[in-house]
Amino acid sequence: MESCLKYKDLTEAVIGAFYRVYNALGYGFLEKVYENALLVELKKLGITVISQHPIQVFYDGNVVGEYFADLLVQDCIIVEIKAARALSPEHEAQLLNYLKATKIETGLLMNFGPTPEVKRRAFDNQRK
Template sequence: MELLKHDDVTRKIIGCAMRVHTALGNGFQEVIYQRALEIEMALDGLAFEREKEMPIYYRDVEIGTRRVDFFVSGLIMVELKAIIELEDVHLAQSINYLEAYNMEIGLLLNFGSKSLMFKRLLNKKFKIV
């Protein structure tokens, strides 16, 4: 079985998210899960930045900024949701962020359902700089 890129880090992040969801369940606002995940990832020794503001460019012109929930180990973008069900629009939004920030790997975590939901995302337009 082929390992996915940065699988060790994504597994650690998902493990942290599972511990948070087990402890809190569903029904809280996204910011509550974000704060709990921050504590859990720090305890697990993961290096991360929370709510890092990043510029968005169009044709090399900065047109705005967006804050991503977490950048982990400088490798993985993590976007949180606290909604009943993930829809295609949430997946598309997260992939757009990956492309805008030129990040190769992302995780979309949803704490709003009875079980933690997660999607591993791959930026097919990723460029090594």
């Protein structure tokens, strides 16, 4: 559980930004709208953030896939954004796979659904 506490202050700042965006926009927009709004909110806080950061998946030394993290915060937290009725195990698996495929150990899954949801996930580099 200790690894969930990595970057605690930064994750709390990102979560605070998530709730500010949710309170302003509410439910019903596409994920891209929330991604863009969260990008604006994080930049206002002086936090370095990259939208649609590429993630390459390797198998046996070969690139076998490329995905894009919604947001990469300060090169240490992957943020995956959803706009679903509720988070599902598939959403969590997606975030964990992004963490496995990168050097990043901390991830936030944020759902701009009818009820706002945030889940923190961690995957230590020693286990990868």
